[in-house]
Amino acid sequence: MADLRQVLSQGKKRIGLLIGAGAPTSIRINANGQLADDGEPLIPNVEGLTRSAIDSLDQANQRVVEVLSAELGNAPNIEAILTRVRQLAEAIGDAKVHGLDGRRFHKLAENICEQIGKSVSAKLPTGSNPYLDLVSWIVGTRREHPVEVFTPNYDLLVEEALERQRAAYFDGFVGSHLPFFDPASVLTDKLPSRWTLLWKLHGSLGWEEQGPNIVRTGQRNATALIYPQHLKYEQVGRLPYSALFERLRSFLTTPDTLLICTGFSFSDAHILAILDEALASNAHTAIFAFQHKCLSKEQSATKMARRHPNMSVYAGDGAVISGVEGRWKPGQAPNEDWQQIRRAFWRDGDDVGEFLLGDFSKLAHFLMLAHAHQIEPLEAAVEEPHTGSDGDTHGSIDAES
Numbered sequence: 001m002a003d004l005r006q007v008l009s010q011g012k013k014r015i016g017l018l019i020g021a022g023a024p025t026s027i028r029i030n031a032n033g034q035l036a037d038d039g040e041p042l043i044p045n046v047e048g049l050t051r052s053a054i055d056s057l058d059q060a061n062q063r064v065v066e067v068l069s070a071e072l073g074n075a076p077n078i079e080a081i082l083t084r085v086r087q088l089a090e091a092i093g094d095a096k097v098h099g100l101d102g103r104r105f106h107k108l109a110e111n112i113c114e115q116i117g118k119s120v121s122a123k124l125p126t127g128s129n130p131y132l133d134l135v136s137w138i139v140g141t142r143r144e145h146p147v148e149v150f151t152p153n154y155d156l157l158v159e160e161a162l163e164r165q166r167a168a169y170f171d172g173f174v175g176s177h178l179p180f181f182d183p184a185s186v187l188t189d190k191l192p193s194r195w196t197l198l199w200k201l202h203g204s205l206g207w208e209e210q211g212p213n214i215v216r217t218g219q220r221n222a223t224a225l226i227y228p229q230h231l232k233y234e235q236v237g238r239l240p241y242s243a244l245f246e247r248l249r250s251f252l253t254t255p256d257t258l259l260i261c262t263g264f265s266f267s268d269a270h271i272l273a274i275l276d277e278a279l280a281s282n283a284h285t286a287i288f289a290f291q292h293k294c295l296s297k298e299q300s301a302t303k304m305a306r307r308h309p310n311m312s313v314y315a316g317d318g319a320v321i322s323g324v325e326g327r328w329k330p331g332q333a334p335n336e337d338w339q340q341i342r343r344a345f346w347r348d349g350d351d352v353g354e355f356l357l358g359d360f361s362k363l364a365h366f367l368m369l370a371h372a373h374q375i376e377p378l379e380a381a382v383e384e385p386h387t388g389s390d391g392d393t394h395g396s397i398d399a400e401s
Contacts, residue, residue, distance in 0.1 A: 008370035011141040014257040016148040022263030023360040050078040056115040085109045121220040124160040130364035131161035137367035143193045152202040169196040173216045181214040183243035252278030261289040266300035279308035287311040292358040
């Protein structure tokens, strides 16, 4: 953690973030849209997304989905269900399966996609939140290279956080009225290093196909490019996906790069293929995967880390570092200040304790405090609170710069 803090605060290394679906799930809000530990996820996880999509259908379609789910077995998620619906829509034509013909299965798929769009269209909560913490870290350092954010998520939370902090960013679109996707710009490194580069690997709310162009409409209900099923892998070979995945490959094969993964389950086959290829071909690439579940349940990530020593997996109860799996054993703090800094990433327990940064909100806060060399407990700093760039009070912090 001392080495990581040094890398994060210097601004010299090329750093990327891979933000998965677990990131917005870790943010919980109450009925008033305010952060609350006992609230509901800002955006549901795959299981919640599956329930909401099915519950939104009329009874007749719900019965069809239930039959398809039973055929698929093992509690299929919305991606597996939508895959089967799409396959039937393409294959059966005027014939009927479970009472629906191809046209009605196509309509069913559209209804499911529409509900997915609604479920991921939540807005960023007002006030301090983990996405603002993340942006505070990004803009708080003079950098030699832009921070690159890769995400398969469709939501607009990263965009909202960057704009709320008035941080310049580029997402591959150019123009002002209806910005259009420009693949040539994606593959260059000509932007100032203070700009954040944001790459939406699976598309985004607000993207729409208009003739030969992919445009960004600024709306939240455009789901024309959302493919949460097998078709998204077929689409990787065409724009804009081909350019975005090539950008990920190019980033990872550039010397002296660090990719930090958060909220990512390592279940996306196409992204995994690029990570695996880059780790094997570029020994100077490092991947740090901060995982929410215990180590034994992060099999996809740990399997890759055991195969590639330049990838490390950090879970609550242990880690895989340099290809070796082990349990946590906290070392001696370098100095007294580190006793307070350690609280940002470690919770003492009755037995050993727990590493906290598998939670996106904890990781974002840790990143924001990368410059701090002393963090006093909040209750000891009530008289002289320190206000961060996002207006949040974090306690007294002595910063290096």
